[in-house]
Amino acid sequence: MPRxxxxxxxxxxxxxxxxxxxxxxxxxxxxxxxxxxxxxxxRLDGSGxxxxxxxxxxxxxxxxxxxxxxxxxxxxxxxxRPAQGIDIALGEIEINKGILYDEKAVDACIRLFKEKGFxx
Numbered sequence: 358m359p360r361x362x363x364x365x366x367x368x369x370x371x372x373x374x375x376x377x378x379x380x381x382x383x384x385x386x387x388x389x390x391x392x393x394x395x396x397x398x399x400r401l402d403g404s405g406x407x408x409x410x411x412x413x414x415x416x417x418x419x420x421x422x423x424x425x426x427x428x429x430x431x432x433x434x435x436x437x438r439p440a441q442g443i444d445i446a447l448g449e450i451e452i453n454k455g456i457l458y459d460e461k462a463v464d465a466c467i468r469l470f471k472e473k474g475f476x477x
Contacts, residue, residue, distance in 0.1 A: 359438045366437075371406050374398050393418040397426055400457040420459035424450055424466050427458070432477060443470060443477070 362370070374395050381391035396410070396419035403411035405423075415423075431446035447467055454463040469475045 359436060362437045371398070375407050389416065389418070392416060393422060395419075397422040399423070401459065402456055404457065417459070421462045421465075424458050424462040428466060429477070447471075 374397060378391045378395035381394060384390070393416065395407070396415050399405035399408065399410050399415045399419060400423070401412055401415070401420075403409050427450060428443070428446040431441050431449055432443045434440040447470060450458050450463045450466060454460050
């Protein structure tokens with residue numbers, strides 16, 4: 358049965374951007390994949406992790422990935438909570454557009470689901 362994460366469990370989960378970065382950093386990609394992964398939990402207002410960077414300090418690819426990651430995470434089942442559905446997920450990014458999430462990435466994501474018929 359799903360249950361809320363403990364603070365220790367959440368702190369372990371918060372290490373995954375750095376773990377991904379460490380796995381990818383020495384591979385020669387034609388784009389900054391390791392940095393994209395490292396920054397995908399950063400938020401425009403600086404409230405994200407692991408470094409608390411904000412705004413244009415966050416590369417655009419990470420801002421796009423952040424929106425996709427949030428929507429998928431909220432819409433899908435997690436061991437610590439049931440799936441909340443796509444409407445709640447899209448509501449989260451809409452209400453925090455320009456605050457936590459990149460405006461253009463949010464608009465594109467919402468269009469993808471509502472106008473283009475995308476679904477998981």
